[in-house]
Structures are given as structure tokens and as C-alpha cells.
Amino acid sequence: MPRVKLFPKENYTFTTEISVRITDLNYGGHLGNDTLLSLVHEARVKFLDSYGYSEMNCGGVSLIMGDTVVVYKAEAYAGDMLQFEVTADEITRSGFRIFYRVTRKNDKKIIALVENGMVCYDYQKKEIKSVPEALRKKLRPRIHKE
Numbered sequence: 001m002p003r004v005k006l007f008p009k010e011n012y013t014f015t016t017e018i019s020v021r022i023t024d025l026n027y028g029g030h031l032g033n034d035t036l037l038s039l040v041h042e043a044r045v046k047f048l049d050s051y052g053y054s055e056m057n058c059g060g061v062s063l064i065m066g067d068t069v070v071v072y073k074a075e076a077y078a079g080d081m082l083q084f085e086v087t088a089d090e091i092t093r094s095g096f097r098i099f100y101r102v103t104r105k106n107d108k109k110i111i112a113l114v115e116n117g118m119v120c121y122d123y124q125k126k127e128i129k130s131v132p133e134a135l136r137k138k139l140r141p142r143i144h145k146e
Contacts (some may be wrong), residue, residue, distance in 0.1 A: 001069070004069055004071055005071070006071045006113040006114075006115060007091065008101045008110070008113060009087055009099050009101070010032060011087065012062075012085035012086055012087045012088045012099075012101065013068050013086070013088070014046070014047045014050050014085070014086045014087065014123055014129075015084065015085050015086070016043050016046045016047070016083075016086070017081055017083050017084070018039050018042060018043065018078050018080070018081075018082050018083065018084060019080070019081050019082070019106060020078055020079065020080045020081075020082060021078065024039075024078070025077070027080055028075075029076070029077070030075035030076060030077055031075065031076040031080075031081075031111070031146060033070070033072070033134065036070065036072075036102070036111075036112060036114075037070070037083070039082065040068075040084070040100055040114050041103075042115075043074045043084035043086055044086070044116065045097060047082065047086040047088075048063075049141075051138050052067060052075050053132070053135070053138075056104060056130065058120070058124075058137070059132040059134045059135035059138075060134075060135075061120040061122065061129045061130075061131075061132060061135070062120070062121050062122065062123050062131050063118045063119065063120065063121060063122065064118070064119050064121040064123075065116055065117065065118060065119070066095060066117035066119045067113065067115075067116070067117040068070045068116050068117070069114065069115045070102065070104040070112055070113075070114050071110070071112060071113045071114075072103070072112050073109075073112055073113065074111050074112060075079040075110050075111075076104060076111045078080060080103055080104050080105075080106075081104070081106065082103070082105065082111060083102070083103045083105045084100055084101075084102055085100065085101040085102075085103070086098060086099070086100050089139075091131060091136055091140070092131070093130055094119055094120050094128045094129065094130055094131060095117060095118050095119040095120055095130065095131065096118055096131065096139055097115055097116065097117055097118070098115070098116045098118060099114070099115055100112075100113065100114040100115070100116075101113055102114065119130070120132070120135075122141060
């Protein structure tokens, strides 16, 4: 079976850390796939907040997820501090993609690469909206300085 291939971005514009809790483990004793998506959601909320936005008010529009792609690279365990490097790119008329590199902080092992396709949306009218120009300008990739 061919696997989906994702590649790390050259630059990420935002970094946050989230610890794996015992309740994040699945029956295999490692970070569950469903929980990884929840942690990615948390990283996305923090990323948007760094621009002064939220998923419900992102420059005058809301965001809805169009798709998600995850490529698992390694296991993570309770107590692991995960670093989520995040950036946005591939801005189109009505959306953009958010890219994540999830690594274990202590050994820099890549745990997963993730992409979310985000669509600008009006929940009241139930319709897709254009990316506001202010949001477009803010999301243009910037170099992250640590």
C-alpha cells in the first residue's frame, strides 16, 4: 500500500510545547492517533492566537477544516514534551494550509508531520468566504527566530 508523503517545511513561524499525559495513551501504550489530532488542534488555536485571531474570528471570517493529513513517524509516550512547529502557506482564494512538525523535545525525533486545509467560512450563512486581505498578509510565511 502506498503511503501519503509529507515533508517538513523549511521554516516554521510559531512554536509551542505540549506534554503527553497518561490519558493521551492508547491500548498500545503510546500517544493515540485521535489524541494527536486534539493536540494539533490545541497548537492551531495557539498559532492563530499569536496573530490575534481565533477559529471563530479570523480577520472577520470563521475557519472550518476541509481536510487533514497525518504521517506518523515515531511513537510518543506519557511525559514526553512535544514541540509543535507551525506555519501557514499555500493561501488560495478561500483558504490556506497549516503545516506542523511534531517532535519530541529531548531527542528531536520527529513524531508526526501534519497538514490541515483550512477554509474561510460564514457559519450563519453556511457559505465559504474569501480570505480577508489582512489575514492573507499576516499568514504570508515569516522566518521564525528563536
